[in-house]
Amino acid sequence: QQQVKQSPQSLIVQKGGISIINCAYENTAFDYFPWYQQFPGKGPALLIAIRPDVSEKKEGRFTISFNKSAKQFSLHIMDSQPGDSATYFCAASNNQAGTALIFGKGTTLSVSS
Amino acid sequence: GAGVSQSPRYKVAKRGQDVALRCDPISGHVSLFWYQQALGQGPEFLTYFQNEAQLDKSGLPSDRFFAERPEGSVSTLKIQRTQQEDSAVYLCASSQGLMDEKLFFGSGTQLSVL
Numbered sequence: 001q002q003q004v005k006q007s008p009q010s011l012i013v014q015k016g017g018i019s020i021i022n023c024a025y026e027n028t029a030f031d032y033f034p035w036y037q038q039f040p041g042k043g044p045a046l047l048i049a050i051r052p053d054v055s056e057k058k059e060g061r062f063t064i065s066f067n068k069s070a071k072q073f074s075l076h077i078m079d080s081q082p083g084d085s086a087t088y089f090c091a092a093s094n095n096q097a098g099t100a101l102i103f104g105k106g107t108t109l110s111v112s113s
Numbered sequence: 114g115a116g117v118s119q120s121p122r123y124k125v126a127k128r129g130q131d132v133a134l135r136c137d138p139i140s141g142h143v144s145l146f147w148y149q150q151a152l153g154q155g156p157e158f159l160t161y162f163q164n165e166a167q168l169d170k171s172g173l174p175s176d177r178f179f180a181e182r183p184e185g186s187v188s189t190l191k192i193q194r195t196q197q198e199d200s201a202v203y204l205c206a207s208s209q210g211l212m213d214e215k216l217f218f219g220s221g222t223q224l225s226v227l
Contacts, residue, residue, distance in 0.1 A: 006155075032214060043117070043204050043218025044156065089155050095214065100146060100169065103155030 003027055006090050006104030013111050019077040021107045023090035028071070030092040034101070035064065035075045038087045047088070048075070080111045117219035119205050125225045126195045134190045134222045138207030145188050146216065147180055148204040156204055162188060163211060195226045 005024045013019045023033075034049035050057045050064040050073065057064045063076040077084055087108050091101040118137040126132050138145050144163055148156035149172075158172040164185040173180070177196075182188040192199055202221040208214060 034214075041220065043206070043220050044216075045218065046215055049214070091155075098168075098211070100158040100161055100172070101156075101216065102158070103148075105155045106153070 003102050004090060004092050004104045006107055008107060009105070010108045011110070013080045013109065015080065015082060015111055015113045017080050017111075019075075019080045019084070019109055019111070021075045021088050021090070021109070022072065023074065023092075023104055024070075024072045025092050026071070027092070027094070029094045029097065032093045032095045033064070033066065033073050034091050035062075036089045036091060036103070038089065038106075044089060077109075080109075082111045082113045085109055085111050117205055117207055117217050119203075119219035119222050121222060122220070123223050123225075125227065128195060128197060128226055130195050130226075131191065131193045132195055132224065134192075134203050134205075134224070136188045136190070136205030136207075136219060138186065138188070138205070139209075139217055140186075142207035142209050142217075143211060144208040145182055146206045146208075147188070147190050148206065148218075149174075150202045150204055150221065152201070159190070159203075192224075195224075197226050200224055200226045 035047045036044035037047045038044040048062045061078045066073045087106045089106050090104040093101045120135045147159040150156045160180045161169040162182040177193045179191045202223050204221045206216040206218045
């Protein structure tokens with residue numbers, strides 16, 4: 001059973017547009033929801049993260065929207081740039097219980113100039 | 114060092130060979146994680162260390178996989194009698210505290226088993 005489901009698998013956005021990536025999770029005990037960005041040949045790097053006590057978190061052009069009742073969260077990239085072209089992973093964990101991060105399968109974003 | 118360092122960067126092994134993958138975490142980081150990333154997939158958890166103690170090895174796919182962190186810093190992931198299905202990128206990550214928030218990943222070791 002896939003605990004974190006991510007969509008779409010790939011996404012093409014024009015420069016200046018909004019990129020939206022969605023994730024759904026099953027385990028209601030999850031209490032930490034990060035997004036990671038990965039460039040080819042590199043390890044994932046933490047982009048932004050949210051806890052379930054807030055519905056939205058914004059850092060620069062990146063925003064996480066969180067819907068606890070629907071068990072869904074999404075990443076919005078405003079004013080998308082070619083440099084944002086990468087693979088994005090959502091993840092979740094139960095930090096109270098000290099469980100490791102479970103990652104989604106990833107979304108490959110291409111921002112065309 | 115400035116980041117998490119993994120070596121070798123690439124490893125080609127014949128089926129049946131043993132391999133050892135090294136991870137140098139960020140100095141002072143308490144927690145260390147190993148993940149396996151198959152081509153086109155997300156990282157999958159293998160094992161977790163808190164200092165030298167291996168607290169969770171539930172993700173290791175078989176008893177051919179073994180990890181250690183004897184002095185609470187450098188860690189080694191060993192795979193015995195490699196199989197083709199072991200081909201993947203093996204990622205190491207460390208974090209400052211006891212929980213895995215703010216994981217810092219290395220660039221990984223790409224293992225190809227022929």
